[in-house]
Amino acid sequence: MFYREAGQFKTSYAADQQMLPIPMDRYFVIGVVLVAAILIPAFGSQYWIESIMVPVLILSIAAMGLNILTGYAGQLSLGTGGFMAAGAYMSYKVATNMPDFLPVWIPVLVGGLFAAAVGIAFGLPSLRIKGFYLAVATLAAQFFLLWLFQSIPWFVNNSVSGVPSAPPTTILGYHVTGAQAIPEAKYLFVLTFVVILAIIARNMARSRVGRSWMAIRDMDIAAELIGIRPLQTKLSAFAISSFYCGVAGALWSFCYINTVEPTAFDIGRSFDVLFMVIIGGLGSVLGAFLGAAFIFLLPIFLNNVPGWFGLEIATDIVAHLEFMIFGAAIIFFLIVEPHGLARLWQIAKEKLRLWPFPH
Amino acid sequence: MLVRRLMTKPKALMGLALGAAVGVSAFAAGTASAQEQVIPSTVYRTGPYAPGGVSLADGYADYFTLINERDGGVNGVKFKVVECETGYNTDRGVECYDRTKNEGGGATVYSPWSTGITYALIEKATQDKIPILSMGYGRTSAAAGQYFPYVFNFPSTYWNQATAIVQYIANQEGGLDALRGKNFAYIYLDHPYGKEPLPTLDVLAAKFGFSYDRYPVPPASMTEQKSIWLKIRRQRPDYAIMWGWGAMNGTAVNEAAAIKFPMDKFIGNWWAAGEDAVEAAGGGGVGYKAATFHGAGDDYPVYADLKKHVYDAGKAAGKGDQWGRVLYNRGVANAFYVVEAIKLAQTKYGNRVITGEEMQWALENLDLSAADIEAAGAKGLVPPVTVTCENHEGQNPAVLIQQWNGKEYEIISDWIPAMADLTRPILEEEAANYAKEQGLEARSCS
Numbered sequence: 084m085f086y087r088e089a090g091q092f093k094t095s096y097a098a099d100q101q102m103l104p105i106p107m108d109r110y111f112v113i114g115v116v117l118v119a120a121i122l123i124p125a126f127g128s129q130y131w132i133e134s135i136m137v138p139v140l141i142l143s144i145a146a147m148g149l150n151i152l153t154g155y156a157g158q159l160s161l162g163t164g165g166f167m168a169a170g171a172y173m174s175y176k177v178a179t180n181m182p183d184f185l186p187v188w189i190p191v192l193v194g195g196l197f198a199a200a201v202g203i204a205f206g207l208p209s210l211r212i213k214g215f216y217l218a219v220a221t222l223a224a225q226f227f228l229l230w231l232f233q234s235i236p237w238f239v240n241n242s243v244s245g246v247p248s249a250p251p252t253t254i255l256g257y258h259v260t261g262a263q264a265i266p267e268a269k270y271l272f273v274l275t276f277v278v279i280l281a282i283i284a285r286n287m288a289r290s291r292v293g294r295s296w297m298a299i300r301d302m303d304i305a306a307e308l309i310g311i312r313p314l315q316t317k318l319s320a321f322a323i324s325s326f327y328c329g330v331a332g333a334l335w336s337f338c339y340i341n342t343v344e345p346t347a348f349d350i351g352r353s354f355d356v357l358f359m360v361i362i363g364g365l366g367s368v369l370g371a372f373l374g375a376a377f378i379f380l381l382p383i384f385l386n387n388v389p390g391w392f393g394l395e396i397a398t399d400i401v402a403h404l405e406f407m408i409f410g411a412a413i414i415f416f417l418i419v420e421p422h423g424l425a426r427l428w429q430i431a432k433e434k435l436r437l438w439p440f441p442h
Numbered sequence: 443m444l445v446r447r448l449m450t451k452p453k454a455l456m457g458l459a460l461g462a463a464v465g466v467s468a469f470a471a472g473t474a475s476a477q478e479q480v481i482p483s484t485v486y487r488t489g490p491y492a493p494g495g496v497s498l499a500d501g502y503a504d505y506f507t508l509i510n511e512r513d514g515g516v517n518g519v520k521f522k523v524v525e526c527e528t529g530y531n532t533d534r535g536v537e538c539y540d541r542t543k544n545e546g547g548g549a550t551v552y553s554p555w556s557t558g559i560t561y562a563l564i565e566k567a568t569q570d571k572i573p574i575l576s577m578g579y580g581r582t583s584a585a586a587g588q589y590f591p592y593v594f595n596f597p598s599t600y601w602n603q604a605t606a607i608v609q610y611i612a613n614q615e616g617g618l619d620a621l622r623g624k625n626f627a628y629i630y631l632d633h634p635y636g637k638e639p640l641p642t643l644d645v646l647a648a649k650f651g652f653s654y655d656r657y658p659v660p661p662a663s664m665t666e667q668k669s670i671w672l673k674i675r676r677q678r679p680d681y682a683i684m685w686g687w688g689a690m691n692g693t694a695v696n697e698a699a700a701i702k703f704p705m706d707k708f709i710g711n712w713w714a715a716g717e718d719a720v721e722a723a724g725g726g727g728v729g730y731k732a733a734t735f736h737g738a739g740d741d742y743p744v745y746a747d748l749k750k751h752v753y754d755a756g757k758a759a760g761k762g763d764q765w766g767r768v769l770y771n772r773g774v775a776n777a778f779y780v781v782e783a784i785k786l787a788q789t790k791y792g793n794r795v796i797t798g799e800e801m802q803w804a805l806e807n808l809d810l811s812a813a814d815i816e817a818a819g820a821k822g823l824v825p826p827v828t829v830t831c832e833n834h835e836g837q838n839p840a841v842l843i844q845q846w847n848g849k850e851y852e853i854i855s856d857w858i859p860a861m862a863d864l865t866r867p868i869l870e871e872e873a874a875n876y877a878k879e880q881g882l883e884a885r886s887c888s
Contacts, residue, residue: 134540138533179879226662233632242875246561246581246634250879261880262565340532342561346633347532350662383537386527397760398499398525399487406488 087436102285119274124267132266135383139376140270140277141334146359146371147284148327153357154366155293156320157300158209159217162202162224163328163356168348169201169228170194170329171336172238175343178250179240187252187259191276191333198329199322201228206321210314225353229345239343246344249337260337269338276334280327285368287323296320297366328356355379362416364423373424377416382409478522479515479784479795481506481777482542482549484559487760489529490664491688493718494769496760498555499525501773503759504752508744509781511751516784517793522546528559535559536566543570547795550784551575551805553776557635560593565880568592572798573805577776578603578712578735582638585835586873587806588884594805596779596836597735597827600685600711601869602860604639606841607709607733608646610858611681622651627674629667629694630685632658635713639685642865649864655679664690671697684710691719699726706731712841716769720846728848733841736775736824738851740766743819744774768844768851775824782818783808806831825857831887 086107093099103109123136145167152158174194181190205224209217232238239247251261258264259272287293295316298306307313336343355378363374385405389396396404420427483502486495506521515521524545526538535554543549552567552574554560560580567574573592576584582601584593598606611626612618628643630636636658647654655677657670667690674682682703686694691714698708710719710732720727745766752758753765764770787796787804796804808829815824827836839862843855877884 130540130544134537138537233637240875240879242872245637246558248561248565248876248880251881262569340536340562341565342532342558344532344558344561344634346558346661383534387541397487398485398527399492399496399760402488402527402529 102282102289116278120271124270129266132270135380137266137270137273138335138339139372139379140273141331141339142356142359142375142379143372144277144280144334145328145331145356146363146375147280147368148324148331149356150360150363150366150368150371151284151287151296151327152320152324153360154364154370155288155300156296156317156324158206158317158320159214160221160324161218161350161353161357162205162221162228164348164350164352165205165225165228166198166202166325166328167332167335167352168232168345169198169325170332171343171348172232173197173329174333175247175249175336176238176240178252178337179247186254187272187337188254188276191330191337194333195326195329198332199326202321202325202328203318206318206325209317209321222350225350229348233345246342249341249343252337260341262341264338273334273338276330280330281368284327288366288368292316292319358413362413362423364425367423367425369428370423370425373428377412377424381412385409476547477519477795478546479519480542480546480549481521481523481780482538482545482552483523483525484528484535484538484542484552484554484556485525486528486530486555488527491530494688494713494716495530495555497716497764497767497769498773498776500759500762500764501770501775502553502777503773504748504770505774505777505781507752507757507759508748511755511757512747516781517788519784519788519793519795528554528556530556530558532556532558532562536562539563539566543572548572548797550796550798550801551780553577553780554580557581557633557638561634564590564593570798571802573802575776575779575805577772577779579635583869583872583876585833586870587830587832587834588887589873589877589882590834591806591885592802594829594834596808596829596834596839597825598839598841598860599835599865599869600635600638601642601865602835602839602862603711603733603735603841604642604683605646605861605864606839606858607683607711608643608650609861610709610733610841610843610855612650613855613858618650624652624680625677626652626654627657627677627679627682628654628685629657629659629670629674629682631664631687631690632660635687636685639711641868645864645868646861654683659686659690659694664688665693667693667697671701671703674698674703675701680707682708684708684714686710686714686719690714691716692722695719695727695730696723698730699723705729706845709733709843712772715844715851717767717851725848727846730846731843731854732846732851734768734844734851734853735841736771737822737842738768738771738844738853742821742823744778744823747819748774766850771823775820778818778820778824779805779808779810779827782810782814805829806834 091105103112145163149163152160174190177190177193205221208220212220233245239245249260251258251263257268259268295311298311299313299316303313340347359374359378362377364370382405385408386401389401485499486492487499503523506523510520524542526542528535528538549572557579560576563574575594578598580595582599584590584595585599612621643654659667684694706729708730712733712735715732715734720730753762783804784796787800791800806829810827812826815821815826829836839860840857842853842857844851845854
């Protein structure tokens, strides 16, 4: 790379405590956000914005959420889909029953808070059980929550079909959810959540709360001995993680698939998000984005490849090729770098620093 | 075949790899031209629902191939079927829709073959002015055309089907009065699809004095039904009604045979009406009944043409082994309606590629009489249908009952009309609720 981490001298505490203390890193991240906020909506095609960027960004939020719980606090969870569903159903309930003048981000946040409350309830067992056993316990959340939302008609305003459509809502006169929403508005709405939540996640990770999560992750008994309370720490990880998942679930329903549908949050979704965290890199905000892009986009990319060349390969063969190549890619990346894509990026940077002769 | 050929050609393979790197910029560029009538086909040839999905996809594609080969398209406009694999997943279905909707001159009509995907596309397709023809699945209340201009679900809906099945049972028992005091088992996929007829069954039970027990089958464990059928054996219901799909159907028929449930009192809905439901049970499935809204078997003139122009010419979709299966026929029936609608649209807009908006007009004014269908060689295969602005489920929602004889399904009943007078008010109410939530006004149909 063109800069080194050493030799970056700071003269004030404020400069030293910045989120990204190295100016080049900072400019790079600001640049990426500007590209995402200006260039992509200005030049991206509708397919790119609506079917690629929006779902990847929403899944990044979910992956950041699970990363807080699994990557930072070390609590394995398979309930992500359930927590996303909690956010989606509650936001729908609030959005359809609130007065019109309230902005749409309120139901999304309420959905997140509801998911956080649910997360605390299902996090309680984590005080006694660990590892795989906790994963099984959170699996209960996955099944119970989906069952709950499908069984109690109150959540869907007594809709007969049980699959309500996301209500159309506006911000400053622009539709951001529902079918009338132009893709750019939807995308910027989602992007705002992503940027804010990513900044919060990054800051939590390097503050007191994040450090106590990591202490619990690395050795809970030692953490307890130095005065970190496991109850508050574990439950705060569950609450904040579930909040992120709940927001992601609400956005998924409102801005991507347009319906509040139980199958969108099934056990497969939980596994997907877990794989995003593992492939992307445990305990890394960047990893959440890389993992989400990898797990969600690679299959779509592989499915699209024959079309670009006008190859008329049978649909099922394409689908099977997609599964095989995708599976092989997962194994390849895990062998090359078990710590995930984020670590790969870090190594790439280090190697570039010694370019052209890395060792 | 093609893939094998590719593998032996290092050049082509290299091109593939190279192109994969460059191709990102050309995401979603299609192969269809603007001179073709583009029919996107969202299919699931893989995954747990593939047993049904392959038949549907092949039937749908083969009929369009037939029109292209036999007639040279509709008045010279050829069809181009663009398949996109969804795996029955809603999010992939939405992606497929976005990917295919601008192919060539624009997509004509979508048949998502999935209730979940249909729900997700209703608002998007309405906004893009592309009609959805969800034949006998999807959102039942979309039959209220004044609220759902771009969604069609003729020739019948789940709710109507439920009433028709109850009507059929009543016919067997000697009239609607004989239903009083009877007990039914309702076995369903615990999914929006399976729960769709519950309100109708509640209304029917209250009205005719029968009772029914619910037996939900979770999608995650469709093939674990032992405990359900043990309960049914203890309960001894007079009839069992099933709303199943995918691997659930075969398991249910198998388990029913294992507890010696009388097969002629076990009635599946039209998605539990495929060969996959009964083949697994072997001889035990003989006598199993199911509802359907189209003909069974292959004894239709259109099949002779399919054989001559598609199968013998080696142009059949997939492996070409779905011929005559129930769900293959459903795919054909769906394509049949689409082609007839295109013909109708061309009489109004001229012999050219029809847009989605023009297709909406045609579907809404579709009036296929028995004579029209006979002329097209599909008498008995496709039911007549009349669609109007308010009524998108057709004026004559009726079903047939078919029975498995060990080799094939036979139609054993006449058309059993649904109690549309009973379902229509629930449907209108649900549609009105939807419109209120969405802030929509009913359009005027006069």
